[in-house]
Amino acid sequence: MKTMDDIAYASPFRDWSPLGKFSLALSLLVASLLASSIVVPSIGLVVGFVLLAYSTRLRFPKVIVIALLEGLLIFFIGALVIALVTAGQPLWTFDLWPLTVTVSREGAHLGLLVFLRAVTGVTVMLFFATSTPLPQFANSLRQIRMPKEIVELTVLIYRYSFLLLEQVETMYIAADCRLGFRGYRNKYRTTSKMAVNVFTRSLDMAERSQAALNARSYQGVFHCYRPPVSLSAKWISFSLAVFLSLYAINQLIVDSGSLMCLLKM
């Protein structure tokens, strides 16, 4: 989490409008979801990967590689199940006694499409996450009139997560040194003790934070003195153009497929 935060603060895209980047990411995601051809998610994947590579300055930290690999495995299993449950013209049949598993042509296509959509989605969202510090994104939500309580709660949860994670790390090392994770029984016992300690410490931390804020004349609002760049009409038009182009490409491919079928007839 800290690595992601560091990458986001060092990204060359950091000063771009967070909502602008979000609308671009969303247009790529929605265009991929609406597509019936694998070409559109593939284009989205290439665009997302180039942006991600540039955002991380072509240095993929271990955390991103692990996230991508873990994601790929989950996507593969999910897409495989979707391929298996989709009925249609049989393509492959596997005799796994006592079961016979059949993958249909439609199932294989849908499974591949979903897999590509998922990989595109993660790549595009990683581009957004590695180029936008989360507090910046939360503060930019004020521009679309998101209630201030939600914005502040989001920023506070984010900030406090770092403090709690630091404590968890310390507790983990201390427990590990005392063989606290040896065997299942010890592992559960230590984990639950750690959870209680983190919880009670978080309550103490809340009380101390409140006292510190009161001492600094806290009136119930956290002011943001350097608001992030706002969402401009340019960003909206650009995102819309990207979406419409991808949608048009999909329609062209689908129509040309139908045209080919008609010509064959």
Place this chain on the structure above:
Amino acid sequence: MHIMEGFLPVEWALFWFALSIPVVIWGFVRIRKLFAEQPEMKMSVALAGAFIFVLSSLKLPSVTGSSSHPTGTGASTILHGVAITSVLATIVLIFQALLLAHGGITTLGANIFSMGIAGPLIGWMAYKGMNKVRMGLVPTVFVTAFLANLATYIVTALQLALAYPTDGNAMTSFITFFGIFAVTQIPLAVVEGVLFVMFFDYLARARPDLLKGKLIIKDRAAEVAGAAVEG
């Protein structure tokens, strides 16, 4: 287990958003009212959210060899109720989607519904029912956390089955999805139940004031004093 980015068609993604948003708004209204009446609660609620997020980073071994993490919604339901849990789950799911590539933005509505609404609601019903018949801490917490976790996965399997029905039949698809996920998810629901029984047991000893009126806790000090008098 969350539905990953790109796994739901647009119409289903919108449908789950439409179902989740009213509950999250209700939760937000509750939080706003709470903050207006008790401004000092802002820090406590924020730290409860941070706690859920941190808790989800604690990896646990599963019987099938994989590892997973607690959802934390069962515990949050007991401590804060369904409405506030839904808002906290929404924020945590956004963090997980953006920072851990776990879940997604287009599937956020579906994940909020399964992890932030359905799971806590089933857990809350079990918790209220068992508290009414004055069950002890151990069975109440175990059943609440177990059901909250299991309901999350049943709803997730249902969401996928509705999006990808087998030959138009969502039930066949549901059995396939749930059958595959059950191998890891049922043991994980048991593990989460056990973990939170230990959690609340330690919490009842360390800070019994936090559970006052929420769970039936044996007065250990009185028991020890009684035993000493008898002895």
